[in-house]
Amino acid sequence: MLNISDLTKKFDEKVAVDDVSLQIKPGEIFSLIGPNSSGKTTIVKTIAGLLHPDAGVVTVGGNDVVAKPLETKSVIGYIPDEPVVWGGMTGEEFLHFVGALYGLSESLRTKKVAELLPVFSLQGLEKEYFENYSRGNKQKFTILAALLHEPKLLLIDEPIVGLDPESAAIAKTQFTQFAKQGGAVLLVTHTLSVAEDIATRIGVLKEGKLLSTGTLSELRKKANAGSTATLEEIYAVLTHA
């Protein structure tokens, strides 16, 4: 579903992403972990079409994100790390707006909104303004907006920041179900327990380079850690090597 080959992205002279390659198949949840400024968000934004790659090729469903941006964007659902939306817009209006951008008809949008609001028990809150929502509720609406058009690839940047434990569990279930139904997920997070819980494969990123990828057990071997080593222990070994 997602194929990244030799991706490089620079900001002036600073190399943010350095020759990164990875693939995510349908049904997979791939988690990118790494310290601050390691290039995780830059990779996600490049796939989402918010940044242009300096080198390398990124394809989504076989379409190049640079050559065919509209085709690739139409199958991606993007959840940003900062859920900032116009403060004077209600949650319901936001969902309608995003749905319309993805070409959903009014009747379909109305139906989907009614279906999605109960996922996070947001019924009754949808007519409030975004500026009145807590960070967690803003995050929940952006998750719903990403699921609205039934994407094939979910790009998730820090999925559970601001969510209460119950909502975080619901979000994790949603992502897992999405993958089970054939969707591909790229999950970028600092919360290692989330990656450990739901990722089928994990990539460790540092200073723009992809140090290692694999399943949890494969990473344990690469880090020469024991069979019960947590991802936090593996991460410490791999990023300080």
Add this chain to the structure above:
Amino acid sequence: MFFLLFQYAARSFKRFFVKNRAAKIITVFGFFVVFAFLVTVVYFGFRAGFQYIGKDLFFGDALFLYIVELFLLVSFILVVASALISGMFALFQGGDSPPLLASPRYQWKPVLVFLRMFLSSLWPLLAIILPALFAIGNVYGLPLAGFILSIISVVLVIALGVMWAMATLFIIAWVLYFLGRRSARFLTFRNFTEVVALSFLLQLFLVWGRVTTVDLVKFFQARVLDVATPDLSPFLEQFSVLPTHFSAMTIYLSRTGDLGTAFSYPLYFVPVVLSGALALYLLGKHHLILWELFQEHAAPIVGRAFSVSRLGSFLLRCSRGSSGAIVGKETIAFMRNSRGLLWLGFILLIWFLQLGASRILSHGLGTERVSGDMIPSFVGTFQFAVIIYFVSMFVLRFAFPSFSSERKTSWIVGSAPVSLGVVFISKLRFFTLLFSALTVAFALLSVFVAGFSSFLAFLFVLVIVLATFVLTTYGLSLGAIFPNFESDDPEVLSTTLPGLGFIFGALGYGAFGAYALGLLWRGGSFVPLALFVTLSFLAVFVLVRLAQQSLSRAEF
């Protein structure tokens, strides 16, 4: 605390030049060029005006006083209106208030708000008053002491304007507080905004009634009297109760050389200002209670009061594609932005004042009125230039920062399957429709005030609509070609280098249009207007292409 704040301001100023230093130095330089240009225009404008008035030995004195009274009054109204808008947010909204209000020095908040609003109101007015006083000195001769006295009186007027606005805000807030039995029940921003707006319009209505009932016709019939100078009492009676009268008299008496009496006016006024300061202190002493209660209604501000905001919601819900959705979103973002709306109201207020002044001048002089029949080219050209100026202000404040101010929300449209070219055209549609509606309304009012013929009126409105479209395209394109992601405050973005470039271009374009239109009205050639129209369409084509190219390379 004040020293710390001063240090913070100085550091912020230094930090401003850390990134994009060259562009920012050019911006500051450009700002001073614009400023110097404005000061020069004001100086020569006033000088020409006073020279003209001075030729009339009989009415010269009286007209001078009348103009100074009107000018100071309009300035006072603008200071009050501006301070009401800024003060509402600075005194009672969250923003940067919590750290100070959570500290033991919370009672200083109203003082800081006063200082900030006073200083920000002071320099634009002085930028006009100083060259005006120099022009008075050049034409009539103004002693240094008179010059200083005049400046002091104007500074007192500005202080009074800010105090008046703050006192109005506090009184209304306290009334709402006590009406709600010391609770937050009525202390919502919506109630507050509506009552403040109503109170301001009521004050304006009272002042308007007093100013426009000056019997100019009767006054000008004084020509038949066998006296050396006209009787000033009709003016003095009308203006004596206005808060700006003392300053007008100080300037008038300084000009005539009666410095002793001129000195007495501000001297009498100092106790008034001090009493006002004491009243303001008492009203603002417990400001924290009001601020806390305002926070209980977490921010559904003005938007809900306007049915047009429901139009945005309707457009969003019913949109069949991305273009309609973006127009709906723009409508919502515009109509539910209370600060933006209040500034829109402020600019409209200035525009109405200008129209009112035109009406007083053209109709207040009875049989001697300046009518469209007498000098249509002058009136039409002037009104055209005024409308272009106000459209430019709207474009600069709303359309130009449209892309840059959406930095944090750009992920929504940026990650969606929508070409940014479509986004640009949708924004252009929205702003062109909005500004055209305003300009057509004002163009028709101008036509009514000036009394144009049908053909002139038709041509006038047509050219105005074209110019609005061009200026909107110009502002939006510049904002798209030179996005600035250092700030999302439209007021800050408007003062960047591309913003200054917009002002220069817009003023030049407006001047060319006014010249072409005036020439045609005076029976001259049609060629300049044809060239103006051709260049307008060419500019739109080039700007849209450049903006779309730039957006296709944009990163968020």
